[in-house]
Amino acid sequence: MNILVLNSGSSSLKYQLFDMQGETVMAKGLVEKIGLEGSELTHSPAGKDKVNIVTDIPNHSVAIELVISELLDPVHGVIRDMKEINAVGHRVVHGGQTFCKSCLIDTNVLAEIERLVELAPLHNPPTILAIRACEEKMHGVPMVAVFDTAFHQTMPAYTYLYGLPYHYYEKYQVRRYGFHGTSHRFVSARCSELLGKKDAKIITCHLGNGSSIAAINNGKVLDTSMCFTPLQGILMGTRCGDIDPAIVTFLMAKEGLDPKAMDDVMNKESGLLGISGVSPDMRYIEEAAAKGNERAAVALKVFEKTVVHYIGAYAAELNGVDAIVFTAGIGENAINARANICANLDYLGVDFDAEANNCRGQEVEITRPGSKTRIFAIPTNEELMIARDAQALVQGK
Numbered sequence: 195m196n197i198l199v200l201n202s203g204s205s206s207l208k209y210q211l212f213d214m215q216g217e218t219v220m221a222k223g224l225v226e227k228i229g230l231e232g233s234e235l236t237h238s239p240a241g242k243d244k245v246n247i248v249t250d251i252p253n254h255s256v257a258i259e260l261v262i263s264e265l266l267d268p269v270h271g272v273i274r275d276m277k278e279i280n281a282v283g284h285r286v287v288h289g290g291q292t293f294c295k296s297c298l299i300d301t302n303v304l305a306e307i308e309r310l311v312e313l314a315p316l317h318n319p320p321t322i323l324a325i326r327a328c329e330e331k332m333h334g335v336p337m338v339a340v341f342d343t344a345f346h347q348t349m350p351a352y353t354y355l356y357g358l359p360y361h362y363y364e365k366y367q368v369r370r371y372g373f374h375g376t377s378h379r380f381v382s383a384r385c386s387e388l389l390g391k392k393d394a395k396i397i398t399c400h401l402g403n404g405s406s407i408a409a410i411n412n413g414k415v416l417d418t419s420m421c422f423t424p425l426q427g428i429l430m431g432t433r434c435g436d437i438d439p440a441i442v443t444f445l446m447a448k449e450g451l452d453p454k455a456m457d458d459v460m461n462k463e464s465g466l467l468g469i470s471g472v473s474p475d476m477r478y479i480e481e482a483a484a485k486g487n488e489r490a491a492v493a494l495k496v497f498e499k500t501v502v503h504y505i506g507a508y509a510a511e512l513n514g515v516d517a518i519v520f521t522a523g524i525g526e527n528a529i530n531a532r533a534n535i536c537a538n539l540d541y542l543g544v545d546f547d548a549e550a551n552n553c554r555g556q557e558v559e560i561t562r563p564g565s566k567t568r569i570f571a572i573p574t575n576e577e578l579m580i581a582r583d584a585q586a587l588v589q590g591k
């Protein structure tokens with residue numbers, strides 16, 4: 195069975211075609227600048243040369259058409275007939291309180307994803323465009339929606355409710371949702387396997403451009419650091435993470451910012467970039483800090499402190515922890531950040547293995563045998579998780 199996985203952004207579309215027999219990637223690629231000047235597609239078929247096509251791509255429908263034509267292309271293609279695509283898995287950012295697991299897309303599901311645009315005005319609309327484009331171009335191929343929020347729907351009310359008047363929850367569903375759920379699910383399941391323990395207490399640290407941490411007990415999320423939007427929690431590339439909410443109204447008044455401008459400050463001008471003034475990218479911050487840039491050095495410290503803070507909070511909420519997982523760009527690759535974070539975990543009985551930690555992008559245990567709490571770096575694979583869900587649902591499992 196072959197599954198096409200689509201991850202749609204407002205001006206981009208990432209895709210991977212999986213052969214589920216060996217869970218191998220047949221081809222993957224990226225369409226960029228959809229609806230903008232200089233739109234292009236980069237297509238990487240397995241075992242063949244990468245192709246770059248610069249052409250006018252005005253909307254998601256044309257993008258999907260182009261992806262299909264590349265997959266079918268006699269030279270760069272990997273399939274001969276569209277019938278060889280057995281299902282499409284869509285990454286959907288917000289499933290609200292409605293979706294606690296992945297599901298086949300029908301008119302009702304699509305209508306609900308549309309209704310949830312209110313909660314995810316930037317993220318759900320491009321996915322809706324991609325779903326409609328697939329309906330149009332790939333008529334009859336079953337589609338599955340896999341939600342970033344779904345895995346976190348097991349959170350109990352006492353972790354998802356804010357200390358706001360309850361009627362705002364009832365009226366607008368203002369509550370903690372959590373994001374990166376597909377990644378937290380993937381790496382926590384793998385960690386459980388490595389531990390040989392189904393009912394493990396695990397803290398998963400997805401540290402990338404966007405970062406979130408989750409506390410997982412027996413396969414269920416107890417708490418997670420992202421909240422109503424992907425803005426809260428860890429300090430991120432350009433997002434502020436936790437701040438005193440009163441700062442928002444204070445700065446709006448002082449700087450004469452309207453809600454959109456304030457939103458931009460917190461989402462696009464803050465985080466590692468905001469403190470360092472160097473870059474949102476961890477590699478450049480590390481480089482600048484090593485050369486003596488003090489703001490870059492303090493940005494790194496703030497980042498590491500927020501991770502240490504959440505690990506401590508979640509170890510307490512879980513009342514113990516069997517394992518901690520680092521994943522995503524920073525979690526899988528930033529050797530120093532991992533080491534600095536782990537240096538604060540003696541109280542959990544962590545016996546850190548600096549030599550094992552000295553690697554990037556690999557699945558590795560970075561604690562020594564006998565460590566009371568074990569720590570792993572596990573590369574995430576959200577696309578594979580989406581493909582697995584799509585396969586299971588179309589096979590009726």
Ligand code: ADP
Pocket residue numbers: 401402403404431474475476477478522523524527528529554
């Ligand atoms: P996204 O959230 O966009 O998927 P990623 O998971 O790809 O992001 O993570 C991007 C982050 O990972 C960037 O801050 C980048 O600097 C960091 N990163 C990637 N490789 C390294 C590395 N070798 N050392 C330190 N940080 C790294």
